[in-house]
Structure formats: C-alpha cells, structure tokens
Amino acid sequence: MTVDLGSVPARVVVVGASAGGLASAEALRKFGYTGEVTLIGEEVHLPYDRPPLSKEVLSGDLDPDRLQLRPTADIDALRLDLRLGQMATGVEVSSRTVTLAGGATVGYDTLVVATGVRPRRLPGTDGVRGVHVLRTLEDAIALKVRLRPGRRLVIVGAGFIGAEATAVARRLGLEVTLLEPAAVPLAHALGEDVGRALTRAHHDHGVDLRTGVTVESVLSRDGEVTGVRLADGSEVAGQDVVVGIGTHPNTEWLSDSGLQLDNGLVCDEFSMAAPGVYGVGDVARWHNPLFGVTMRIEHRTNAAEQGLAVARNLLEPTARRPFAPVPYFWSDQYDLKIQAYGYLRGHEEVAVVDGDLGTNRFIAAYRNGDRLVGIVAVGMPPRIVRNWRAAIAKRQEWTSVMNAALSTA
Amino acid sequence: MHVEVDVPRCVASGQCVLIAPEVFDQGDDDGMVILLDDSPAPEHHAGVRESALVCPAAAIRLSE
Numbered sequence: 265m266t267v268d269l270g271s272v273p274a275r276v277v278v279v280g281a282s283a284g285g286l287a288s289a290e291a292l293r294k295f296g297y298t299g300e301v302t303l304i305g306e307e308v309h310l311p312y313d314r315p316p317l318s319k320e321v322l323s324g325d326l327d328p329d330r331l332q333l334r335p336t337a338d339i340d341a342l343r344l345d346l347r348l349g350q351m352a353t354g355v356e357v358s359s360r361t362v363t364l365a366g367g368a369t370v371g372y373d374t375l376v377v378a379t380g381v382r383p384r385r386l387p388g389t390d391g392v393r394g395v396h397v398l399r400t401l402e403d404a405i406a407l408k409v410r411l412r413p414g415r416r417l418v419i420v421g422a423g424f425i426g427a428e429a430t431a432v433a434r435r436l437g438l439e440v441t442l443l444e445p446a447a448v449p450l451a452h453a454l455g456e457d458v459g460r461a462l463t464r465a466h467h468d469h470g471v472d473l474r475t476g477v478t479v480e481s482v483l484s485r486d487g488e489v490t491g492v493r494l495a496d497g498s499e500v501a502g503q504d505v506v507v508g509i510g511t512h513p514n515t516e517w518l519s520d521s522g523l524q525l526d527n528g529l530v531c532d533e534f535s536m537a538a539p540g541v542y543g544v545g546d547v548a549r550w551h552n553p554l555f556g557v558t559m560r561i562e563h564r565t566n567a568a569e570q571g572l573a574v575a576r577n578l579l580e581p582t583a584r585r586p587f588a589p590v591p592y593f594w595s596d597q598y599d600l601k602i603q604a605y606g607y608l609r610g611h612e613e614v615a616v617v618d619g620d621l622g623t624n625r626f627i628a629a630y631r632n633g634d635r636l637v638g639i640v641a642v643g644m645p646p647r648i649v650r651n652w653r654a655a656i657a658k659r660q661e662w663t664s665v666m667n668a669a670l671s672t673a
Numbered sequence: 674m675h676v677e678v679d680v681p682r683c684v685a686s687g688q689c690v691l692i693a694p695e696v697f698d699q700g701d702d703d704g705m706v707i708l709l710d711d712s713p714a715p716e717h718h719a720g721v722r723e724s725a726l727v728c729p730a731a732a733i734r735l736s737e
C-alpha cells in the first residue's frame with residue numbers, strides 16, 4: 265500500500281469534542297495550521313474535563329462551571345467550525361465524508377476520530393430512577409444531588425470509578441456497599457498484593473466491601489431503584505446504585521466504513537487508521553512502539569498527548585513521529601493519591617521497590633519480559649516518581665533496576 | 674509570553690515538569706505545580722505551549 269503523505273490537509277474534521285478532540289484542534293492551531301477545522305461533538309457543552317466528575321464534582325469541591333477545558337474566549341480564538349450537540353453516524357472513506365444524525369454531511373481531507381467510550385450498563389436498568397453511571401456532566405450532577413448523609417448507596421464494580429465514588433460518598437456520610445466480582449479489587453490490573461493494599465482504605469473508612477459477588481439484577485419499585493439482587497439470591501438494599509463496570513469504545517458509527525475495528529479503532533504507530541484517518545484518545549487502539557504492543561488507553565493524559573501527536577504528524581507529513589508515550593493515570597481515593605506510569609497489563613512480576621504495602625506510602629514496580637514496564641506509586645514525592653517514569657521511558661532492564669533499588673533501599 | 678497557573682485545578686500529574694522543567698516544578702509534598710518563571714525565554718516557549726496543551730487539569734494559561 266502506498267500512502268500519500270506529501271501534503272498538509274486543507275480541511276480537518278475532528279469527531280469527538282472532549283479532551284482528545286479539543287487537543288487535536290487546539291494543537292493544529294498552536295502549530296500554525298490555518299486551514300479549516302471542524303469539531304463535532306455529541307454533547308451540547310463546550311469541551312469539559314471528565315476526571316473531576318467522580319471526584320471534586322461529586323464531592324462539591326469543584327463547581328461544574330469550572331469544568332470547561334478552556335475559557336470560551338480561548339475556544340473562539342481557535343476559529344473552529346464548532347458543531348456541538350451533533351452526532352456523527354457514519355463515514356465514507358472513499359469520498360471522505362462524515363454523515364451526521366439528520367443526514368447532513370461534512371467533507372474532510374483528514375478525519376480525526378476522538379469519540380471516546382461510554383459506560384457499560386447493567387441490563388434492565390433503562391428508565392429506572394436512581395441507577396447511575398459516571399461519564400458525563402449530567403451523570404455526575406444526577407448522582408451528586410442524591411448523595412445526602414444517611415442514604416444507602418450500592419456501587420457495582422470496585423475499579424477506579426467505583427472506588428472514587430465510594431470514597432466521596434463515605435465522606436459525605438452515606439452508607440456504601442461496594443460490590444466486586446473479583447476476589448481482590450483491581451487485581452487484574454495491578455496484581456493481587458497492590459489491589460489488596462489499595463482496598464484497605466475502603467475497610468478503614470467503613471465501607472461494606474463484598475468481593476467475589478456478581479450482580480444478577482437491579483431491583484426497583486414504581487420505577488425507582490431499591491437495590492440489587494446477587495447471583496446467590498441475596499439482596500442488597502440501596503436508594504441509589506452506581507454502576508462502574510467498564511466501558512465500550514464508541515465505534516458503532518464506523519461499522520460500515522471499512523476501517524478496522526477491534527475493541528476500538530485500530531491504528532498504526534502514527535495513530536493512523538487509514539490514509540487520511542487518525543484515532544485519538546480512549547477510542548484509539550494503536551501500536552505503541554515503546555512497549556511493542558497495541559494498546560487502547562482510557563487515560564485523560566493520553567487523550568491530550570495523542571491529539572497533540574496527531575496534529576504534529578498531520579502538519580509534518582514527511583517527518584511523522586511514532587506515538588510512543590509512557591501512559592499515566594492518577595486516582596484520588598480518601599486521602600490517597602495513586603499514580604501509575606507505564607503499561608501494566610499482562611505483567612509477570614510485581615516488586616515493592618520503595619515504602620511498604622502495609623502503609624499508605626509505597627512504589628510497586630512491574631516487570632514484563634526482562635524490562636521494567638510500569639510503576640504504581642502511593643503517597644510518594646513527585647521527584648522520586650518522575651525518576652521511575654524516566655526508567656520506564658528508557659526501557660530499563662528489570663535486573664539493573666532492581667539492583668539499583670535494592671542498593672539504595 | 675506570559676504564563677499563569679491555576680494551582681487549585683492542578684492534579685499533580687507532573688506532565689509540565691517533564692516537558693518544561695525550566696519553567697515548572699512540583700511541590701515536594703503535594704506535587705502541586707510551582708511556576709518558576711512567568712515570562713520564560715523564547716527557547717522555552719515550545720515546551721510551555723506543549724505543557725499547556727497536555728496539562729490534564731487545564732491549569733496552565735498562556736498569553737502571547
């Protein structure tokens with residue numbers, strides 16, 4: 265296949281107006297692009313930030329008015345053809361045309377797909393009041409108004425969203441039952457020992473954590489949720505149920521496009537899915553040459569970094585650079601700040617290299633093959649955490665990393 | 674170029690310190706952003722722009 269990389273596009277269409285889409289559009293302008301940029305977003309809001317939705321917005325520490333990613337004047341200054349509240353429903357690659365709900369079409373020279381993910385829901389919960397997911401501003405506000413002291417909350421899924429919502433709800437004085445199908449929360453992602461260490465905070469804060477349980481159905485009366493029924497037949501009462509059981513990438517609109525879809529939009533190391541089509545953020549499954557694997561990363565920082573990388577590659581088509589980041593995410597739970605660098609999935613070994621898993625201050629390092637591939641840090645000074653990130657970025661050998669860590673311990 | 678940081682928004686990711694360590698630092702305890710230079714020299718402008726673009730808290734504001 266020959267790919268025409270020789271020219272800068274006259275018109276870029278970005279579908280998805282959240283962190284990744286905005287970063288793509290903004291980076292194009294910052295790098296001096298003067299062509300047409302269309303930014304299409306399904307939500308009616310100007311681009312806003314999602315990580316605070318399960319943290320400061322829920323707790324009331326951050327006014328939702330402060331969520332907007334850029335002041336309106338800064339958005340105006342980007343001179344975008346901004347189309348909010350409009351959903352893309354299809355794309356025809358041969359004619360380079362995006363179709364919108366309602367039938368309008370938008371032509372492009374280059375398309376940036378940044379449509380993100382949506383939460384998985386429990387079956388049979390449509391229209392049941394008091395059943396929540398956390399992805400949009402409306403989701404967060406709908407939950408926030410019901411988080412009053414003394415109410416009973418059931419949270420399904422003890423992943424990061426569920427854990428953050430649990431921490432906020434306890435702080436606000438609710439009784440929380442946290443339900444998790446795995447024996448140890450987060451074990452599949454971070455390993456059993458780290459998962460257990462992070463779970464301790466729930467016990468310390470009086471959460472009724474139940475592991476190894478599966479939710480069979482949601483119970484309701486007169487259209488209002490009353491709890492859940494577990495697979496063993498027992499019931500857990502709750503006036504609200506928060507569902508945090510993972511996500512689906514928003515790729516249905518691409519299903520007839522001929523673009524390769526495999527749990528996300530499949531892209532190469534330049535984040536390119538096909539000539540003139542790029543993927544950015546949660547929806548993109550791209551080849552990260554730093555780790556030598558194809559990955560799809562649902563982290564806030566990745567969306568912005570990939571948007572910037574794609575904008576750069578669009579504008580310098582003959583000097584394209586692979587997108588090879590060290591993934592990063594953070595989570596705030598109770599008084600814990602959890603930070604992770606690297607690619608932990610499929611790790612073969614975990615070693616505590618600083619602090620102690622029995623305290624709220626430690627670094628766990630992750631090995632895959634003969635390399636250090638990631639760390640999880642809790643309560644550690646930023647300077648130390650940044651050194652570990654540098655070691656991951658350099659693809660350092662596990663044995664040399666361990667020797668160095670042991671000699672300074 | 675004039676740089677401002679909105680410290681209450683900061684989430685201590687340290688992305689700016691990785692990209693432009695001449696202009697940004699982090700507090701040793703809380704990791705919050707510390708602005709070292711609100712009028713950085715031209716050779717640091719590209720890094721500052723990139724930091725503002727990728728900051729996961731949108732806590733860096735530039736006027737040029």
